[in-house]
Amino acid sequence: MDWGKVQFFLGEVWRNFTRNVIMQVTAIGTVTVMILLLGTFLFAQQTLGRVGGDQIAKIEISVFMTEKASPADAQRLMARLKSDPRVKSVTYIPKAEGLRQVRERLKGQLDTSLLTSNPLPDALRIRVVDPNQVHAVAAAVGKMPNVANVEYQRDFVERLLRLYDVMSKVGFAFIVLLVVTAAIIISNTIRLTVYARRREIAIMQLVGASSIYIRLPFICEGFLDGLIGAVLAVLLLGIGRWQLWPKFVSSLPFFPLRDAGSDFGTFALQLLGVGAIVGIVASWVSVGRYLRT
């Protein structure tokens, strides 16, 4: 290892980095804001996703048999449904059980002793593997023999699915916007450093420095902007995660929030990676454009 070379190189990077402190602070601050918003957004998406996932997992399709269908017909239908790969589970609810469940649900609200005969047909309850397939499965079951009626929470499912769709599209646009903004600001910072160092660059070119050697200190500068900004953001996110989030959760006991994801380490590393890569790419483009002209 040639420590003299390392020392020279780090000296050059440091010179770049400290040449315009205000610009560096701006670039780092932008990355911090970007990563902070990105992290918060991803966290919100993940948390809401988990809440929504819990709800969606509970969605059921109720299939009511015709009057004249026998329990054997119901069993046959159940077997057929179980062989469908889209179906996760099927439960058979004979009319007696159905009545018991209705009585349970209406207890205290209606005098169920008035129900002297059982008006309910035999029923099946289906859960599907993928919530997007609820409609298709329900429609298919409705056309099967001995099926009188199919019910499911159509509105709820549709709204939830639409919310998901919108959220991921808006989220994607939002993330792209954040990354582009940070990249532009970093590349502007690097451009100013390049401009401030144009004499050095001219001399490097004159004495035969290779283009990678000329670029490297600037790339490192961009990398540092990105990385330092991301580190600050991750620290802030960590504070939010362990200080603010538990208070928030305990202030909303009725809202079905579970604990935040436990894998903060991986999440933090990914965010640091995003910051560093944005910094490297932005400076690479910016120096490259200067050197080519």
Next chain:
Amino acid sequence: MISLREVGLVYPNGTRALDGIDLEIAKGSFVFLVGHSGTGKSSLLRLLYREQKPSSGMVVVDGVEIGKLKRSKIPELRRKVGVVFQDFKLLLDKTVWENVAFALQVTGAPTRDVMRQVPRVLDLVGMAHKSRVFPNELSGGEQQRAAIARALVNNPKILLCDEPTGNLDPVNANEVVDLLHRINLKGTTVVVATHNALVVDRMRRRVIRLEHGKVLADDERGLYHGIESDIRPDAEDLALAARVRSGLG
């Protein structure tokens, strides 16, 4: 070492800086390039370190054809060709030692070489005692000697100087030219573009005279204003030449 055949250079704005230049410069020679301002001296030098590509003709420097040189190969050429300018182009926030070392360090030279080569060239140009000093604290002559040290630290085969004495008083100018002469005696090919008649006439080396981008004269042991039989200079030039030769400057 350097060879130009039918070389023309037209700048993008249409200025024809060089036109039909034919030249051979042998290895180890010392050559002055003279002519009025704007006759293409700097342009010719720029071809030799591939700051410019010839628009026509062929330029060959140490076996490398400049017009066909790939962009990625330019650094390799520049390490064989040192360049010195009128304005020194030293980095003001680095000491003399750091300025000279910079040229090696940015080419990725090992520290061992830096530690060996920098003192060697500083010694050669007589600047060893000023190695810790910043350029602003030096005289023009000292700055130019530091710049020459930087140009030499890569051990180039060719040293190109564009008006190296342009900012110097006669005493410093003579010192710098003496230094260039010593460098030439160690085997480096030296090409000096200048309109300093004093130094040209003192040296009596090969003088290539350009005018309007063409070679007007090429004397093996020339004077700044040419050998009288070659050209007919105007009255003002003759008077100046006479004064120079009688030592009045």
